[in-house]
Amino acid sequence: MKETHTILIPTMIDPHFRFMQGVLAADGYKSVLLSENRQNIVEEGLKSVHNDMCYPALLVIGQFMDALKSGEFDTHKVALLISQTGGGCRASNYINLLRKALEDSGFEYVPVISLNFSSLDENEFVLSKKALLRLFGAIFYGDLLMCLYNQCKPYEKKPDFTDEIFELCVNHICDLVGKKSFFRLRKNFKFILSNFAKIDRSDEKKVKVGIVGEIYLKYSPIGNNGLNSYLIKENAEPVNTGLMDFVLTCIYDAVYDKELYGKGGVAYYASFAVAKIIEFIQARLISLIKSYGFRAPTPFKAVRKAADGYISHGVKMGEGWLLTAEMVEFVSHGIENVVCAQPFGCLPNHIIARGMVRKIKENFPDANIAAIDYDPGASAVNQENRIKLMLANASV
Numbered sequence: 001m002k003e004t005h006t007i008l009i010p011t012m013i014d015p016h017f018r019f020m021q022g023v024l025a026a027d028g029y030k031s032v033l034l035s036e037n038r039q040n041i042v043e044e045g046l047k048s049v050h051n052d053m054c055y056p057a058l059l060v061i062g063q064f065m066d067a068l069k070s071g072e073f074d075t076h077k078v079a080l081l082i083s084q085t086g087g088g089c090r091a092s093n094y095i096n097l098l099r100k101a102l103e104d105s106g107f108e109y110v111p112v113i114s115l116n117f118s119s120l121d122e123n124e125f126v127l128s129k130k131a132l133l134r135l136f137g138a139i140f141y142g143d144l145l146m147c148l149y150n151q152c153k154p155y156e157k158k159p160d161f162t163d164e165i166f167e168l169c170v171n172h173i174c175d176l177v178g179k180k181s182f183f184r185l186r187k188n189f190k191f192i193l194s195n196f197a198k199i200d201r202s203d204e205k206k207v208k209v210g211i212v213g214e215i216y217l218k219y220s221p222i223g224n225n226g227l228n229s230y231l232i233k234e235n236a237e238p239v240n241t242g243l244m245d246f247v248l249t250c251i252y253d254a255v256y257d258k259e260l261y262g263k264g265g266v267a268y269y270a271s272f273a274v275a276k277i278i279e280f281i282q283a284r285l286i287s288l289i290k291s292y293g294f295r296a297p298t299p300f301k302a303v304r305k306a307a308d309g310y311i312s313h314g315v316k317m318g319e320g321w322l323l324t325a326e327m328v329e330f331v332s333h334g335i336e337n338v339v340c341a342q343p344f345g346c347l348p349n350h351i352i353a354r355g356m357v358r359k360i361k362e363n364f365p366d367a368n369i370a371a372i373d374y375d376p377g378a379s380a381v382n383q384e385n386r387i388k389l390m391l392a393n394a395s396v
Contacts, residue, residue: 150228157200210327249322337395
């Protein structure tokens with residue numbers, strides 16, 4: 001496949017997926033990160049996916065089908081890469097849904113490869129150990145860039161200078177993929193931080209809005225109608241939690257399985273060891289961010305503790321306990337305005353998000369939480385109006 005096929009990757013979060021593309025290239029794979037032609041994506045998704053399925057499934061599969069029908073690719077020489085967490089929700093059917101959509105559209109010969117760690121599919125995508133390490137590094141770099149961009153863009157005095165610095169840093173990291181210097185995390189963290197520190201920012205007080213929700217809609221501008229950009233346009237500062245927190249949540253599942261249900265074995269010890277290594281690196285990164293005068297994200301240890309008294313760590317459906325913990329973590333640290341982006345009809349996320357709002361407000365009366373549903377029939381105007389209402393009630 002390395003010699004004959006180009007892998008198509010659906011976009012979700014920038015710059016993380018651009019770095020992922022670089023990791024694949026360093027491992028010998030040709031790949032294309034699909035663009036964001038949203039209208040065609042929705043239309044193709046509606047044709048290919050039953051309307052009982054969730055909005056992210058519709059968008060991801062629609063993005064693939066739009067690409068195959070665009071004429072830009074030799075469909076006999078492409079493969080589709082789709083990631084799966086193996087969670088207990090409709091999203092675990094993405095692989096079979098995509099294969100059915102391909103068969104119905106005459107593309108049954110296009111291979112679908114699955115990036116997952118739950119043995120969900122016989123055609124799993126196997127990366128080298130070095131590539132897996134690069135992926136972890138890429139997530140750290142992506143989280144740092146996302147954190148700094150959000151803190152600089154709303155306050156920049158020189159228009160678009162934040163975007164220039166962002167692209168400079170992204171290109172620098174992309175150039176390092178495949179080299180030993182890619183793993184010099186501290187040096188590369190400092191490069192990114194020192195460049196963002198050059199941005200001249202105003203002291204204007206703006207409303208900070210934490211963003212939580214289903215993993216795709218939380219990050220994808222296709223899924224959430226450019227939520228981050230919209231909040232900046234509305235004179236607010238979006239605050240995203242890092243993708244690494246979601247990765248750590250998945251890793252900690254095996255740890256909590258032992259604590260709650262007595263399950264042990266290799267999975268427990270391996271997960272515990274990997275989690276501690278990641279948390280150590282995260283702690284070093286947090287310290288560096290603070291030293292440059294930026295607001296650092298909360299250590300994952302504190303995020304895990306934020307769930308106590310609200311939801312059990314045994315809740316793993318959807319985004320599980322993490323979504324509730326993120327809301328609590330935001331409001332307890334003064335970010336009282338929160339947007340929860342969720343697919344319409346997503347039962348797990350409605351329970352762990354909207355279902356937890358009352359409990360959170362009992363302990364934090366000033367919490368201003370807006371749950372926004374996204375689906376093909378939802379009007380962007382209505383979604384934006386609900387966000388405007390939340391902002392109108394927000395305190396700086």
